[in-house]
Amino acid sequence: MAGVVWPTLATAQGAAQPQLLATYGDWGAYTGTSGGRKVCFALAKPSSAETAPPGRPRDPAYLFVSTRPSENIRNEVSVIVGYPLKPNSEATVEIGADKYAMYTQNDGAWIKNAAEESRMVDAMRKGGDLVVKGMSARGTQSTDRYSLKGLGQALDKVGQECK
Numbered sequence: 001m002a003g004v005v006w007p008t009l010a011t012a013q014g015a016a017q018p019q020l021l022a023t024y025g026d027w028g029a030y031t032g033t034s035g036g037r038k039v040c041f042a043l044a045k046p047s048s049a050e051t052a053p054p055g056r057p058r059d060p061a062y063l064f065v066s067t068r069p070s071e072n073i074r075n076e077v078s079v080i081v082g083y084p085l086k087p088n089s090e091a092t093v094e095i096g097a098d099k100y101a102m103y104t105q106n107d108g109a110w111i112k113n114a115a116e117e118s119r120m121v122d123a124m125r126k127g128g129d130l131v132v133k134g135m136s137a138r139g140t141q142s143t144d145r146y147s148l149k150g151l152g153q154a155l156d157k158v159g160q161e162c163k
Contacts, residue, residue, distance in 0.1 A: 018032030019032060029154040044146050056142075058142070079108065081107050081144070124148055131145050
């Protein structure tokens with residue numbers, strides 16, 4: 001976790017290299033600044049990543065849960081898939097029997113119905129793993145599985161750091 005590269009989106013927005021606060025299971029808790037404002041987030045890399053057809057090249061994938069106090073945003077879930085997603089398509093997140101639609105933009109995805117976000121984060125805290133499915137602009141299907149081990153502790157740390 002300590003060697004995680006700060007995602008391109010954050011770097012493009014003028015963010016400084018984030019600082020790792022702590023690692024819990026498969027999750028890291030980080031703090032940094034973006035545009036002079038404090039940002040805290042929990043981040044994980046997939047425990048498995050598959051493409052169909054197999055072996056398609058892509059950049060690293062990440063799952064984030066971000067808090068930006070200056071914007072009054074807490075526990076915003078987002079995914080960096082590692083390739084440009086098909087325009088006007090949706091990605092899906094599955095946590096146990098629960099499914100969440102994600103809207104996509106470039107190589108990122110965010111929950112489509114913001115009213116479901118707190119329910120999604122609760123499911124993530126209780127779940128064992130999470131699966132993200134998406135379709136690239138070239139028709140490659142990806143399935144990324146993330147372990148949720150340590151997420152609750154990482155979110156608690158993020159909450160303490162970004163009150």
